[in-house]
Amino acid sequence: MPRLALYQPDIPQNAGTLMRLGACTGVGLDIIEPCGFILDDKRMKRSVMDYADHADVTRHVSWNAFQAQCRGRLVLLTTRGAVPYTDITYHPDDILLLGRESAGVPDEVHGAADLRVLIPMRPGTRSLNVAIAAAMVLGEVLRQVGTGVAETAIPSAGVTG
Incomplete structure (x- = not known):
């Protein structure tokens, strides 16, 4: 099963949104500390809503501790990538790595990735919100590997605010 990984997140609302995404899709989330906030921040709780108990977090x-237990191909979402995320063949155990909202990832982490993918954007734009980027790429991964929400979806499930 693929996973999401957040490298030293800065914004609690994004972490909460990714926890909710993981809970709804059955995808685990790795949080690589240090974080720029405490993990029980009320802003994060507002984003994750009542999905926290369903999230695999x-x-x-540290980065070293994460690497020591990393068991899949590391796919970094980065504006410095050369390959569009839609041009990749994904594996069921891929880990989608997202950098800090304020700074991305350092060169050491960038160099450790097995793949570096980008989301094509209009000229003159810098980047997408990390939670939106994660949802786009994760959707493609789940479509390709056929695991996750597709097998367990509730027919009446939908998008809520």
Whole structure:
């Protein structure tokens, strides 16, 4: 099953949104610390709503601790990538890595990725919100590998605010 990984997140609302995304799709979330906020921040709780109990979240005290347990291909979503995310053949155990909202990932982390993918954007725009970028790429991964929500979806499930 694919996973999402957040590298030293800055914005609690994005972490909460990714926890909710993971809970709804059955995809785990790795949070690589240090975070720019405490993990019980009320802004994060507002984003995750009542989905926190359904989320598979693993906290890692550092990048090195995350790497030590990493068991899949590391796919970095980055504006510095050369390959569009839609041109990749994904694997069921891929880990989609998202950088800090304020700074992305350092060169060491960038270099450790097995793949570096980008979301094509209009000229003159810098980047998408990390939660939106994660949802776009994760949707493609789940479409390709055939795991996750497709097998467990509730027919009446929908998008809510």
